[in-house]
Amino acid sequence: MLQNDLLLRALKGEKLSRPPVWMMRQAGRYLPSFRKLKEKYDFFTRCRTPELVAEITCMPVHQIGVDAAILFSDILVVPQAMGLDFQMKENEGPFLEYPIRSIEQADRVKCPQVQEELSYVFEGIRLSKQALKNRVPLIGFAGAPWTIFCYAVEGRGSKTFNSVKAFGFSQPAAAHRLLEKITQTTIAYLLKKVESGADVIQIFDSWGGVLSPQDYELFSWRYTQKIVESLCPYAPVIVFAKGCWHALSRMSESGVSALGLDWTVPADKARNFVGALTLQGNLDPVQLLAPISQVKEKTLRMLREFDSQSYIANLGHGILPETPVENAQAFVEVIKEYR
Structure with a gap:
C-alpha cells in the first residue's frame, strides 16, 4: 500500500486537505546529482540502463519531496523502437537523419513487439518501484502520436512545424498511416508500462498547439483519444496538450482522469470547460527563476x-x-503547507 496516495486520490476526485504536487521533467536537468550522471553517460545510455533510470526517477522524491515520481525516459524511445534512428544532439535536441517524407517511407515504419524492443523501459519501472518502496505513485508516460509524428517528419525540433503540417495536408494518406502506427505502438507500450507497475499514465502533446482547432481534432486528438480509451480501464490517464485550451471540453469527455494546463489558461476558464474533472498545472516554469519570495507568492x-x-x-x-x-x-514546500 502506498504511503502517499494523494495523487491517486486527486485523480479520483476525492476531497483532500491539500493538492498533490509534482513537476514535469522533475527527474533530472536541474539537479546537481543528475548533472554528475550526465557527465558520465550520454542521454540514451541513461534511458536504456534500468539501474540509472531507477536512480534518476527517485532523485526528486528524495531531494525535493514531490508527491509522485515520473519514470526517467524519453518520448523518442517509441519511434526508435519503430525503426527511426533518433539521436539526441547536445544543445540541439532530437535529430533524425532521414525524416519521413513519403508514403513509401511511412509504410516501412514497423509496429514493433514492445516487450522486446523496449524491455529496458519495463525493467526500469520494476527497479524504480523497488527503490521507491511504496513511498509515492509512479507515473509512466508517452508522447501523443501527433508530437511523435512532428519529430518523425521534421527530423528535429521546430517552432512551427510548417513542413510537418504541409506533409499532413498534401499527403494525408501517408500522414494518417504513420499516425495510426504510432498510436497502436503507443497503446501497446503504455499497457505494458501499467502491467510493469506504473500507477498513472500521462500523455504529452507538446506540439498540438501548432494546429488549428479543426486540424487538432483531425491529426492529433482522434489518435490521442484512442490511447485514452484503451488505457483508462487499467490506470488513470492524464493528458497534457500544450496550447490546446480550445479542446479542453472535448478532451474532458474522453475518459481521462485529469487534464494538464499550460500557463496561458486561467483557472476559471479551464474549470468552465471541464466541470468537476481534475485539472493539473499551471505555473510558468520561468517563474521558478524569480527570487524565492516571488516563487512562493506566485x-x-x-x-x-x-x-x-x-x-x-x-x-x-x-x-x-x-x-x-x-x-x-x-515551490513544493508552499503546496505541501497549503490548507
Whole structure:
C-alpha cells in the first residue's frame, strides 16, 4: 500500500486537505546529482540502463519531496523502437537523419513487439518501484502520436512545424498511416508500462498547439483519444496538450482522469470547460527563476485560483535546467503547507 496516495486520490476526485504536487521533467536537468550522471553517460545510455533510470526517477522524491515520481525516459524511445534512428544532439535536441517524407517511407515504419524492443523501459519501472518502496505513485508516460509524428517528419525540433503540417495536408494518406502506427505502438507500450507497475499514465502533446482547432481534432486528438480509451480501464490517464485550451471540453469527455494546463489558461476558464474533472498545472516554469519570495507568492496565487479540490499542482511545462534547486523546493514546500 502506498504511503502517499494523494495523487491517486486527486485523480479520483476525492476531497483532500491539500493538492498533490509534482513537476514535469522533475527527474533530472536541474539537479546537481543528475548533472554528475550526465557527465558520465550520454542521454540514451541513461534511458536504456534500468539501474540509472531507477536512480534518476527517485532523485526528486528524495531531494525535493514531490508527491509522485515520473519514470526517467524519453518520448523518442517509441519511434526508435519503430525503426527511426533518433539521436539526441547536445544543445540541439532530437535529430533524425532521414525524416519521413513519403508514403513509401511511412509504410516501412514497423509496429514493433514492445516487450522486446523496449524491455529496458519495463525493467526500469520494476527497479524504480523497488527503490521507491511504496513511498509515492509512479507515473509512466508517452508522447501523443501527433508530437511523435512532428519529430518523425521534421527530423528535429521546430517552432512551427510548417513542413510537418504541409506533409499532413498534401499527403494525408501517408500522414494518417504513420499516425495510426504510432498510436497502436503507443497503446501497446503504455499497457505494458501499467502491467510493469506504473500507477498513472500521462500523455504529452507538446506540439498540438501548432494546429488549428479543426486540424487538432483531425491529426492529433482522434489518435490521442484512442490511447485514452484503451488505457483508462487499467490506470488513470492524464493528458497534457500544450496550447490546446480550445479542446479542453472535448478532451474532458474522453475518459481521462485529469487534464494538464499550460500557463496561458486561467483557472476559471479551464474549470468552465471541464466541470468537476481534475485539472493539473499551471505555473510558468520561468517563474521558478524569480527570487524565492516571488516563487512562493506566485505559487500561492495559483493554489487559491484552482482551490485544492480536483486539482494537482504542477508547472505549465517542464522545469528548466537552470532552475535553482532551492526554488524548486520552495515551490513544493508552499503546496505541501497549503490548507
